[in-house]
Amino acid sequence: MDRFDTMLAFTRVVELESFTKAAMSLNLPKTTVSAQVLALEKRLRVKLLHRTTRRISVTTDGAAYYERAIRLLNELEETEAALHQATSNPKGRLRVDVPTPLGRLVIIPALQDFLKRYPEIQLEIGCDDRPIDLLEEGVDCVIRVGHPLDSTLVARRVGTMQFLLVASPEYLQTYGRPTHHDDLQRHQAVHFFSSKTGKVRNFVLEHSGEEQEIPTNRKLAINNGDAIVAAALAGIGVCQVPTFMVQGYLNEGKLERVLGDYPTGSLPLNALYPQNRHLSTKVRTFIEWVAELFAECRLLQSQPKLNNNS
Known part of the structure; x- marks a missing residue:
């Protein structure tokens, strides 16, 4: 039985605290993963895991072995990637998750370029805004808006999301057009609130x-960007939304x-991936492609083309 296979199986069980989840992430039968860990303990002549019917935890010896094993696996992957990078294209399954509006309007329309550049990558994209456990769900990286809250993930800045204040012509005809930020207190406002934290984002x-x-004057708060745009189109009130989501309607x-005339707020766009894993060539390739896409995308620029008076 290959030593590195047993080492990989053990580290995945430790990270996920489950033989079943580890087997799913490695695409192996649970019996195989269990046999690999048992073989590793037998070879080392130490107990690496505490097993009960409810949970799995690492022993003191297991924790020490895990730290060294992770370093060795990362070094092995880095060495192999360096040797093969010059002669081979990135390949294999790559699973990423992106916010739904950003995926629908920016990333997916440009994907033909990525697929042509890297034909040996089998790309799986989840469009979601919920918190994701990358290890448990087998996700290689995610694109997220805002400042990272999870310290276990590495964040790489790949762009900036600019915001605009918008309203429908019907709303402005009925309630008038604000000319100063103090005027917003007399207008109906539609805000975004985070499903994750419950916090309402004020206009900035x-x-x-x-x-x-x-x-x-907060009239309504909604936890979905597309729904906020729908509220703006329905004339419910003034909304602060990402530029790329409303450029077509403008x-x-x-x-x-x-x-x-008032510069609006912005939030960073970050690519996130686990910090205890070496960044594989295919993940690095996708992150660099996304950063290039965001830098060139007109929908994400701070000064969008406008066909109306502001």
Whole structure:
């Protein structure tokens, strides 16, 4: 039985605290993973795991072995990647997860370029906004908006999401057009709230180079960007939304920019992946492609093309 296979099986069981989940992530039968860990313990002549009917935990010897095993596996993968990178294209299954609006409007429309460049990658994309356990769900990396909250993940900045204040022409005709940020207190506002934290995101405008939260008459809060855009189109109120989500509606005249002379807030776009894993060639390739895409994407630029008065 290959030593590195047994080492990989053991580290995955430790990380997921489950033989079943480890087997699923390695695409192996559970009996195979169990046999590999038993063989490893037999060869080392130490007990690496505490096993009960409810949970699996690592022993003191197992924890020490895990730390060294992870380093060795990472070094092995890095060495193999360096040797093969010059002569082979990235290949294999790559599973990523991206926010639904960003995937629908920016990433997926550009995917033909990625698939042509890297024909040996089998790409699986989840479009979701929920928190994801990358190890447990077998996800290689995720693209997320905002500042990372999970310290167990490595974050690489791949872009910036700019925001605009918008409203429908019908709403502005009925309630008037605000000309100063203080005017927003007299208008109906539709806000975003996070399903993860429950926190409502206030409107943000820049003043003297600093972002400031603006008081508003909060009419409605919604936890989905597409639904907020729908609320704006329905004339419910003023919304602060990502530029890329409303550019088409601005061009068509279905929405209009509000307070266009005031710079609006922004949030970072990050690629996240587990910190205890070596960054594989295929993951690095996707992250670099996404960063290039975001840098060139007109929908993500801070000064979008507008066909209406702001």
